[in-house]
Amino acid sequence: MKQTLNTSWNGNMQFDALVSGHHVIMDARAEVGGQDAGPRPKELMLASLAGCTGMDVISILKKMRVEPKTFNIRIEAELTEEHPKHYSGMHLIYEFSGDGLDEEKLRKAIDLSQDRYCGVSVVYRKAMPITYEIRIMENE
Structure with a gap:
C-alpha cells in the first residue's frame, strides 16, 4: 500500500505538512531563522x-x-x-x-x-x- 504526504514551504523555516487531513506546522527556533511556530x-x-x-x-x-x-x-x-x-x-x-x-x-x-x-x-x-x-x- 502506497502512502503519500504533501509538505509545503510557508516561508523562512516554516513548513506545513498535511497529514491525514490535518495540518502539522513545523518550524525552527528564532536563532536559526524560524519563528518557533511549531515543533521541530x-x-x-x-x-x-x-x-x-x-x-x-x-x-x-x-x-x-x-x-x-x-x-x-x-x-x-x-x-x-x-x-x-x-x-x-x-x-x-x-x-x-x-x-x-x-x-x-x-x-x-x-x-x-x-x-x-x-x-x-x-x-x-x-x-x-x-x-x-x-x-x-x-x-x-
Whole structure:
C-alpha cells in the first residue's frame, strides 16, 4: 500500500505538512531563522513513536480488560553532537496509574507493541537501540 504526504514551504523555516487531513506546522527556533511556530521535525519522530506504541498498548490492554486510570509515555533520546545530528538511542518510560494494575499484563502489551505492531518502533530499531521501562504510579 502506497502512502503519500504533501509538505509545503510557508516561508523562512516554516513548513506545513498535511497529514491525514490535518495540518502539522513545523518550524525552527528564532536563532536559526524560524519563528518557533511549531515543533521541530526530529522532535516529531519522538511523538510518532510515543503515539504509535501508545495506541497499541491501550488497544491491547482493553482486550485484556485492563483499564489504567492514567497512561503517559516519556521518551529520553540521545542526540549526536556531529552533523548530521541524529538520535543514537531512545529510552521509553511507560507510566501507568490505576487500581490493581498487573505489571506482567502491562509488559506483555508493551512487548507486543514493540515487537509486532508498532511500525515506527520497528523502523527506528533498525537504526538505534530502543529500551523501555514501566513505572506504576500511586493513585492520587
